[in-house]
Amino acid sequence: xxxxxxxxxxxxxxxxxxxxxxxxxxxxxxxxxxxxxxxxxxxxxxxxxxxxxxxxxxxxxxxxxxxxxxxxxxxxxxxxxxxxxxxxxxxxxxxxxxxxxxxxxxxxxxxxxxxxxxxxxxxxxxxxxxxxxxxxxxxxxxxxxxxxxxxxxxxxxxxxxxxxxxxxxxxxxxxxxxxxxxxxxxxxx
Amino acid sequence: xxxxxxxxxxxxxxxxxxxxxxxxxxxxxxxxxxxxxxxxxxxxxxxxxxxxxxxxxxxxxxxxxxxxxxxxxxxxxxxxxxxxxxxxxxxxxxxxxxxxxxxxxxxxxxxxxxxxxxxxxxxxxxxxxxxxxxxxxxxxxxxxxxxxxxxxxxxxxxxxxxxxxxxxxxxxxxxxxxxxxxxxxxxxx
Numbered sequence: 001x002x003x004x005x006x007x008x009x010x011x012x013x014x015x016x017x018x019x020x021x022x023x024x025x026x027x028x029x030x031x032x033x034x035x036x037x038x039x040x041x042x043x044x045x046x047x048x049x050x051x052x053x054x055x056x057x058x059x060x061x062x063x064x065x066x067x068x069x070x071x072x073x074x075x076x077x078x079x080x081x082x083x084x085x086x087x088x089x090x091x092x093x094x095x096x097x098x099x100x101x102x103x104x105x106x107x108x109x110x111x112x113x114x115x116x117x118x119x120x121x122x123x124x125x126x127x128x129x130x131x132x133x134x135x136x137x138x139x140x141x142x143x144x145x146x147x148x149x150x151x152x153x154x155x156x157x158x159x160x161x162x163x164x165x166x167x168x169x170x171x172x173x174x175x176x177x178x179x180x181x182x183x184x185x186x187x188x189x
Numbered sequence: 190x191x192x193x194x195x196x197x198x199x200x201x202x203x204x205x206x207x208x209x210x211x212x213x214x215x216x217x218x219x220x221x222x223x224x225x226x227x228x229x230x231x232x233x234x235x236x237x238x239x240x241x242x243x244x245x246x247x248x249x250x251x252x253x254x255x256x257x258x259x260x261x262x263x264x265x266x267x268x269x270x271x272x273x274x275x276x277x278x279x280x281x282x283x284x285x286x287x288x289x290x291x292x293x294x295x296x297x298x299x300x301x302x303x304x305x306x307x308x309x310x311x312x313x314x315x316x317x318x319x320x321x322x323x324x325x326x327x328x329x330x331x332x333x334x335x336x337x338x339x340x341x342x343x344x345x346x347x348x349x350x351x352x353x354x355x356x357x358x359x360x361x362x363x364x365x366x367x368x369x370x371x372x373x374x375x376x377x378x
Contacts (some may be wrong), residue, residue: 016241050235050283052205053277087240087289089330090279090323094239097282134279134323141278 007037007183010077014084014095014120014131016046019119019154020165022083025175028166029081032176037183039081044071051100060108067101074102074110079182080144081161084120086131096138103142112143117182119151119175121159127152196226196372199266202272203284203309203320207234210310211272214364217355218270222366224371228270231262240289249297256290259367263291263299268371273309275320275363285327292331301332306371308340308364310348316341326368340367 005042011026012161023041030039047066049055056063060071074080084091103109118135139146151174153159159168166172197326200215212230219228236255245252249260263269273280292298307324309317318341328335340363348357355361370372 006259011226016239017243020242046239046241048239050205050237050286051281052207054206087285088292088327090285090327092240093282093284093286093289095282096276096279098283099238100276100282103303138277 007185008076009037009079009080009081009179010041010073011039011041012042012045012071012080012082012095014082016094019026021153021160022085024058024160024164025083025121025153027164028172029083029109029175029179032172033179034183037179039075040073041168042070044069045094046134047067048094048098048101051097051104057102058105060080061106062130063101063104070098071102071108071110074114077114079157080111080114080116081179081182082116082135084118084128084131084135086120086122086126086128089130091131091135091138099138099142109142111139115144115145115182116149117147117149117178119153119178121153121156123155123157125154127154147178147181149178149181151175190287193281196267196374197265198222198226198228198268198270198368198371199262200228200230201269201271201284202230203271203281205283209274210312210342210349211274213353213355214310214342216270216353217272218272218364218368221361222368226368228325229262229266231259233258234283234287234323235309237283237287237290240286240293245293247294247333249294252290252293256287259261259287260297260299262289263303263346266303269300269303269305269367270371271305271307271324273307273324275309275311275315278319280320280327284324288331290325298331300328302334304334304336304371306336306338306345306367308342308367310342310345312344312346314343316343336365336367336370338370340364
């Protein structure tokens with residue numbers, strides 16, 4: 001099993017916009033990971049086509065190219081960190097769409113057995129707690145080993161400086177703690 | 190307010206595949222609506238691009254063409270009927286993605302105040318009950334007047350004949366009842 005010194009964490013932002021607060025959280029996570037662990041990001045979420053069973057040949061190798069890249073990125077990572085906004089009380093549609101592809105075919109789902117942590121942020125007061133909860137449920141159905149932690153950043157518009165650095169210290173500390181658990185081996189109880 | 194005799198119901202299938210059971214449910218619904226009410230379908234769900242705030246100019250008029258068409262179809266209908274499968278314990282990503290677009294900008298959301306019913310089907314035993322529940326929650330946040338009804342078709346692969354006709358009589362009767370409530374004016378308690 002991977003040790004913290006060799007852990008690669010795949011960061012996925014549930015928001016597609018370039019200046020997304022959730023992307024900035026991933027940037028902060030890259031700095032806050034334990035020594036030796038590193039974060040890579042998957043930045044082609046927006047290229048994944050709508051899931052249509054008619055376009056799904058049934059094996060990963062025949063799926064659309066952006067889907068294969070997404071699944072390979074998950075498969076090659078030791079851990080996954082998803083930072084999500086909340087849209088209409090739930091997870092962003094395009095993030096869910098990517099996860100829908102990842103689950104097909106079931107036996108080739110790269111999330112199965114993968115340790116995953118979920119965080120979220122919104123400009124409102126609640127820090128995407130509904131989106132996080134739904135996402136944890138969905139990931140559990142994928143067979144992922146989902147950290148039973150909720151970490152939301154409310155009022156995200158005030159949590160970063162002009163260079164995009166996370167300056168909300170309480171969230172920063174909580175994120176560092178969560179990343180220690182995510183990178184740790186074996187899984188914390 | 191619309192009377193049943195002049196009610197137009199917009200049917201939306203949460204599955205994109207051509208032979209989808211949920212599409213077949215919409216076809217059955219077209220026959221089971223009360224006299225005078227009619228069903229039209231929105232068939233371009235797969236053309237809606239991933240929601241990205243950077244691509245959202247802030248008014249419906251500037252949104253991508255398939256999004257405008259989706260929102261106009263909702264706005265022009267008196268009622269909406271969504272038939273959804275369940276993917277990974279929740280609603281299909283592309284259906285959620287379309288709803289994410291519809292909610293922007295909030296003041297122009299055509300679902301606000303619109304009466305909407307949700308049904309679902311799966312090949313499994315549970316008839317998409319989780320997807321239906323999450324969808325009702327999401328629609329409530331849109332401000333829709335969501336019928337507080339659950340109607341799932343389990344074992345959908347056995348519920349249609351070779352021509353795609355709904356032959357599961359219990360579900361057929363329940364769907365007829367639901368459509369009466371959906372088309373009725375005023376809203377049933």
